[in-house]
Amino acid sequence: xxxxxxxxxxxxxxxDAFFASVELLRRPELRGRPVVIGxxxxxxxxxxxxxxxxxxxxFGIHSAMPLRQALERCPHCVFLPVDFDAxxxxxxxxxxxxxxxxxxxxxxxxxxxxxxxxxxxGIDVDRGAAIGRLLKTRVFDATGGLTCSIGIAPNKLxxxxxxxxxxxxxxxxLEYDELAQRVWPLPARKINGIGPKADQRLAxxxxxxxxxxxxxxxxxxxxxxxxxxxxxxxxxAHGRDDRPIATSSPxxxxxxxxxxxSDLHIRRDWHQVAALxxxxxxxxxxxxxxxxxxxxxxxxxxRYDDFKAATRDQGLRDASDDPVWVRRAAFECLSRLPTExxxxxxxxxxxxxVPAGTATSDGSNAGTGTAASATTGPAPRTAAGTAQxxxxxxxxxxxxxxxxxxxxxx
Ligand code: DCP
Ligand code: MG
Numbered sequence: 589x590x591x592x593x594x595x596x597x598x599x600x601x602x603x604d605a606f607f608a609s610v611e612l613l614r615r616p617e618l619r620g621r622p623v624v625i626g627x628x629x630x631x632x633x634x635x636x637x638x639x640x641x642x643x644x645x646x647f648g649i650h651s652a653m654p655l656r657q658a659l660e661r662c663p664h665c666v667f668l669p670v671d672f673d674a675x676x677x678x679x680x681x682x683x684x685x686x687x688x689x690x691x692x693x694x695x696x697x698x699x700x701x702x703x704x705x706x707x708x709x710g711i712d713v714d715r716g717a718a719i720g721r722l723l724k725t726r727v728f729d730a731t732g733g734l735t736c737s738i739g740i741a742p743n744k745l746x747x748x749x750x751x752x753x754x755x756x757x758x759x760x761x762l763e764y765d766e767l768a769q770r771v772w773p774l775p776a777r778k779i780n781g782i783g784p785k786a787d788q789r790l791a792x793x794x795x796x797x798x799x800x801x802x803x804x805x806x807x808x809x810x811x812x813x814x815x816x817x818x819x820x821x822x823x824x825a826h827g828r829d830d831r832p833i834a835t836s837s838p839x840x841x842x843x844x845x846x847x848x849x850s851d852l853h854i855r856r857d858w859h860q861v862a863a864l865x866x867x868x869x870x871x872x873x874x875x876x877x878x879x880x881x882x883x884x885x886x887x888x889x890x891r892y893d894d895f896k897a898a899t900r901d902q903g904l905r906d907a908s909d910d911p912v913w914v915r916r917a918a919f920e921c922l923s924r925l926p927t928e929x930x931x932x933x934x935x936x937x938x939x940x941x942v943p944a945g946t947a948t949s950d951g952s953n954a955g956t957g958t959a960a961s962a963t964t965g966p967a968p969r970t971a972a973g974t975a976q977x978x979x980x981x982x983x984x985x986x987x988x989x990x991x992x993x994x995x996x997x998x
Contacts, residue, residue, distance in 0.1 A: 595764075596706045597716050598833070600747035601723065603682065603699035603736045604756035608641040610678045611668050613733055622665040624649055624658050629669030631659035638670050642756060673897060675699075678731050685730030689723060694744075694833045702744050704833040716740040720759040745829035746771070748780050767827045772799025779824050789813070801825035842875045842883070844868045845935025851893045854927040861922075861934065868936040869918040873911035876938045882907035883938035886917035890925055891933035899937075900924045907942045914938065 603609065607625040612618055622644035627635020637658050640649040647662040658665065679698045686693055692704035703723070705711050711719050720738050727736050737758040739750025746762055749771060753760035762770060776798055777787040793812060795801050802825035809818035823829070846864060854861050865888070876883050887901040900921040904913055918936050 595742050596704060597708075597711050597740060598742065598744055598747045599703040599705050599716075599720065599723065600739045600741075600744065600751040601686070601701050601703065601727070601736050602751050602755070603727075603734060605639055605641045605645075606678075606699035606734075607639045607670065607675050608644075608668075609734050610675050610731075611671075612641065613678075613731070614674075615668075618666055622647060622649075622662055624655070624662075624665050624667050625670055626655050626658070626667065627670065629667050631655045631665075631667045640665075671895075673891075678734060681730045682727045682734065682736070685726040686723060689719070689726065692833050692835060694835060702747065702833050705740065715761045715763070717759065717761060720761070724757075724759060743827070743829040744831055744833070745780065745824055746827050749774070749778055752778075764827060768799065771827060772797060772802060772825075774798050776801050776825075781820070781824065786813070786817075798825050840941070841937050841939040842872060842879065842881070842941065843887075843889075843935055843937035844871045844875070845889065845933060847891075847933045848931075851930035851932045853930045854890075854922065854925070861931075862919075864934055865918055865922055865936065866915055868934065869915040870911050872936045872938050873909055873914040876914075876941070877909040877944070880944050881938075881941040882909045882944055883914070884940035884942065885938070886914055886921065887937040887939060888918050888921035888925065889933070889935040889937065890922075890931040892929040892931055894929065895932075897933075898925055901939075903940075907940075909944065 608623050611625060612623065620643065623641045624631070624637055624644050625639050626637040627633055633655060635655045637649060637651055637653045637655060639651050640658070644658075644662060644665050647658075647665070649658045649661055649665070655667065659667070675698055683693065683695065683701060686701065686703060690703055690705065690708050692707070694702040696702060705716060705719055708719055713719075717740075720740055723738060724736060727734060735757040737751050737755040737760075739747045739753065739760050739762065741747040741750045741762040742764055746767075750760045750762040751758070753762075753770075774797060775787075776782050776790050776795060777784070779798060782790070789812060790796070790801065793804075793808060795804055801821060804822075804825075806818065806822055809821055812818070813821060846868065848864075852861055869886075872886075883904065884907045885901050885903050887899055889897060889899045891897045902917040902920050904917060908914070914936075
């Protein structure tokens with residue numbers, strides 16, 4: 589039983605050696621070699637390791653270790669700089685692929701999600717193994733070859749532990765009746781919420797494993813940890829957790845970007861650049877409208893041939909989903925970007941989103957806006973126009989119901 593409610597099937601999915609795996613996708617020649625990602629990629633600088641692939645981990649290298657120490661442990665490791673844009677893109681790709689299976693997803697950061705699979709058709713087959721394999725295949729295909737590890741269990745607490753059982757590229761399934769056999773032998777610190785301090789204090793009263801914690805006298809725990817935390821310790825040691833999946837953080841931005849087959853120069857290849865920008869702006873405006881929003885800020889992003897990115901934002905005087913205003917703002921942004929270097933990527937982003945149908949002419953519902961200084965856009969709405977937009981039913985933002993033809997940024 590899980591908190592007394594009906595049994596659920598919760599999956600925890602965590603990408604394997606995430607930053608390193610994304611790098612290896614575009615540098616296949618490094619496969620099999622120990623690779624460390626951190627800072628600007630200079631192991632003699634002061635940065636720390638963001639992650640290391642599994643080959644590098646055999647040298648004792650792990651996240652948060654100083655790069656210099658990693659170099660000492662493995663002088664022949666390959667060190668690469670952090671490229672958050674690439675990791676965010678991959679993050680977005682795998683999460684969108686999962687949304688095709690269920691919208692019951694809790695986003696836990698760049699490489700981690702929980703999914704509530706209880707109502708997914710076929711979850712009863714093989715205790716969920718078939719759905720687990722499907723999720724792994726979707727992630728692999730959507731990202732061009734990234735692996736993840738999945739744990740399926742009756743709740744989030746157990747699913748999180750279970751996803752580590754078989755890492756990397758793993759799929760593990762845990763039932764309540766396996767708790768004593770598979771979970772109780774684990775160290776207490778494997779429980780998400782028991783940090784190093786609590787772990788140390790548990791050790792001082794002779795509790796090292798989850799099983800020892802489960803069998804501990806409640807009075808002893810209360811004495812050392814107070815009433816609330818000791819109750820929680822007792823519950824989690826017995827695998828109880830009825831927290832629901834916290835779905836959908838509100839959409840913050842909608843964007844499209846494209847990488848060119850060969851680099852373009854904003855001025856010398858103006859016709860091509862302008863055509864692409866117009867196309868991206870139209871797609872973003874369509875997306876904004878389709879998802880039931882209006883945007884108050886339009887941004888353009890370019891990546892130059894030295895891989896440095898630059899962005900410019902432009903506020904709209906009134907939130908809009910009108911392709912004409914989105915395009916105008918996008919061209920305004922592009923005109924403010926340096927044009928010396930050739931560019932390899934162009935993107936358009938709509939942000940400061942407000943649900944369509946919300947009053948927007950005074951900006952009261954418009955969010956915080958961005959660093960945009962100049963504003964452009966449709967004239968303030970007339971009273972009639974505002975009344976009309978009040979009258980339109982605010983649609984809820986639907987989840988992505990179609991795979992975009994172009995990858996997204998952010
Ligand atoms: N990360 C970071 N700094 C840390 C920990 C993590 O920058 N101290 C980044 C790099 C990781 C990503 O977050 O790739 C995901 O963190 P994980 O803890 O899931 O680690 P990995 O995905 O790299 O490896 P694993 O296969 O163990 O999940
Ligand atoms: Mg991971």
